[in-house]
Amino acid sequence: MAQKTSTPHMEPRPPCPAAIPSTERKFHVLVGVTGSVAALKLPLLVSKLLDIPGLEVTVVTTERAKHFYSPQDVPVTLYSDADEWEMWKRRSDPVLHIDLRRWADLLLVAPLDANTLGKVASGICDNLLTCVIRAWDRSKPLLFCPAMNTAMWDHPITAWQVGQLKAFGYMEIPCVSKKLVCGDQGLGAMAEVETIVEKVKEVLFQRGSASQI
Numbered sequence: 267m268a269q270k271t272s273t274p275h276m277e278p279r280p281p282c283p284a285a286i287p288s289t290e291r292k293f294h295v296l297v298g299v300t301g302s303v304a305a306l307k308l309p310l311l312v313s314k315l316l317d318i319p320g321l322e323v324t325v326v327t328t329e330r331a332k333h334f335y336s337p338q339d340v341p342v343t344l345y346s347d348a349d350e351w352e353m354w355k356r357r358s359d360p361v362l363h364i365d366l367r368r369w370a371d372l373l374l375v376a377p378l379d380a381n382t383l384g385k386v387a388s389g390i391c392d393n394l395l396t397c398v399i400r401a402w403d404r405s406k407p408l409l410f411c412p413a414m415n416t417a418m419w420d421h422p423i424t425a426w427q428v429g430q431l432k433a434f435g436y437m438e439i440p441c442v443s444k445k446l447v448c449g450d451q452g453l454g455a456m457a458e459v460e461t462i463v464e465k466v467k468e469v470l471f472q473r474g475s476a477s478q479i
């Protein structure tokens with residue numbers, strides 16, 4: 267189920283963001299979160315994005331990502347796989363991954379773990395997030411923030427898969443080198459939240475979508 271949260275400006279929640287009548291159209295940022303330990307930073311990332319004027323944020327999570335944050339710490343609508351299937355009962359019902367790709371002006375996948383990176387690179391779409399990505403309108407920006415253990419990062423398939431995503435026109439926000447949560451030191455940590463938010467702002471400016479920032 268979409269998580270009910272306590273942010274007043276988002277309530278009452280429609281069943282699907284595409285159903286929101288937009289009198290005052292905001293810029294819609296969809297955040298995809300996957301099962302990297304860096305998903306711990308989801309609440310901080312969402313709150314920093316919400317500090318940008320004129321932005322509306324919705325989150326799509328993988329099941330594994332849920333392990334790393336509490337939904338009550340994420341003050342926006344949060345969709346996961348169950349929502350996709352609960353929403354669709356008959357022909358006239360919304361198909362959530364299609365409505366979300368229509369709703370979103372920008373998709374930010376942060377963190378993007380090795381598993382979902384591999385799926386996206388090869389076109390696999392077996393959950394809500396990968397379906398949104400598979401159906402993504404490539405004229406809109408898609409930013410991704412890889413995050414994985416150094417050994418995974420150093421494997422040659424990673425560079426190949428990241429290159430594949432860039433070839434699709436998606437923008438990498440590169441990982442950084444630091445002591446990882448597992449104790450290893452090296453490349454693979456997700457970019458800092460500040461870096462990610464700055465990149466989002468940069469893209470908004472480039473597209474002339476955030477004159478008031």
Ligand SMILES: Cc1cc2nc3c(=O)[nH]c(=O)nc-3n(C[C@H](O)[C@H](O)[C@H](O)COP(=O)(O)O)c2cc1C
Pocket residue numbers: 299300301302303304328329330331378379380381382413414415418
């Ligand atoms: C504690 C823990 C931390 C993990 N951190 C990462 C990570 O930072 N990067 C990564 O690629 N996988 C990480 N994994 C493995 C992923 O969670 C695993 O590949 C999972 O299947 C990803 O599913 P998803 O891509 O559908 O979210 C971690 C697993 C555990 C148990």
